[in-house]
Amino acid sequence: MSQAGRATTESSGIKKAGLSVAVAVLTVSDSRTIETDTSGRIVIDRLTQAGHRIEDRKMCKDDYQAIREIIGAWVADSKVEFVIVTGGTGLTQRDVTPDAVRSLFTKPIPGFGELFRWLSYREIGTSTIQSRADAGVCGDTIVFLLPGSTGACRLGIEEIILPQLDLDHTPCNLAELLPRIKQEHPPHDDEGSVCRLV
Numbered sequence: 001m002s003q004a005g006r007a008t009t010e011s012s013g014i015k016k017a018g019l020s021v022a023v024a025v026l027t028v029s030d031s032r033t034i035e036t037d038t039s040g041r042i043v044i045d046r047l048t049q050a051g052h053r054i055e056d057r058k059m060c061k062d063d064y065q066a067i068r069e070i071i072g073a074w075v076a077d078s079k080v081e082f083v084i085v086t087g088g089t090g091l092t093q094r095d096v097t098p099d100a101v102r103s104l105f106t107k108p109i110p111g112f113g114e115l116f117r118w119l120s121y122r123e124i125g126t127s128t129i130q131s132r133a134d135a136g137v138c139g140d141t142i143v144f145l146l147p148g149s150t151g152a153c154r155l156g157i158e159e160i161i162l163p164q165l166d167l168d169h170t171p172c173n174l175a176e177l178l179p180r181i182k183q184e185h186p187p188h189d190d191e192g193s194v195c196r197l198v
Contacts, residue, residue, distance in 0.1 A: 020052055025086075026058050026059070026084070028062055029062070062088050067097055068101070071083060087147070088148065090130055102136065112133070133145055
């Protein structure tokens with residue numbers, strides 16, 4: 001991670017992060033394109049407004065293996081520190097994002113999904129139980145799974161993810177924890193990361 005200065009100015013009501021992190025963003029959808037991907041755009045806009053770097057952005061269909069391959073490649077890429085996935089977290093047969101990505105987790109972060117659904121309840125009531133939003137550590141990369149709706153992405157990025165990427169957020173945050181996670185895992189080798197696809 002590279003220091004970006006401990007800026008505290010506000011942009012569109014979002015506090016500038018004290019640390020710039022590298023994020024890859026994946027939108028999972030059978031119908032959207034880059035031009036119509038409003039959810040992915042919200043995520044990217046909020047991240048860049050907060051001073052973070054978009055290392056890569058991709059889109060793919062609701063396909064188990066395709067999702068695994070994209071996330072696996074990002075986890076194997078030492079330049080990617082965080083991954084945010086939108087879409088495919090529902091309950092239909094086509095919604096396979098959590099199933100594909102959880103198999104790559106080396107350590108789940110159950111509090112993310114719990115908090116997301118608790119916050120979402122204020123907006124959509126009991127319908128929030130249909131969301132399988134989730135997060136986890138995969139090797140030395142932290143991955144967040146958000147629903148595909150723009151409202152859900154806005155909620156997740158603004159109320160949970162951005163504060164946790166802010167080095168000034170107290171009492172603790174994922175930005176300050178990440179270097180310790182990296183130290184606990186062996187470096188990437190020529191074949192990829194410790195979190196290999198099987």
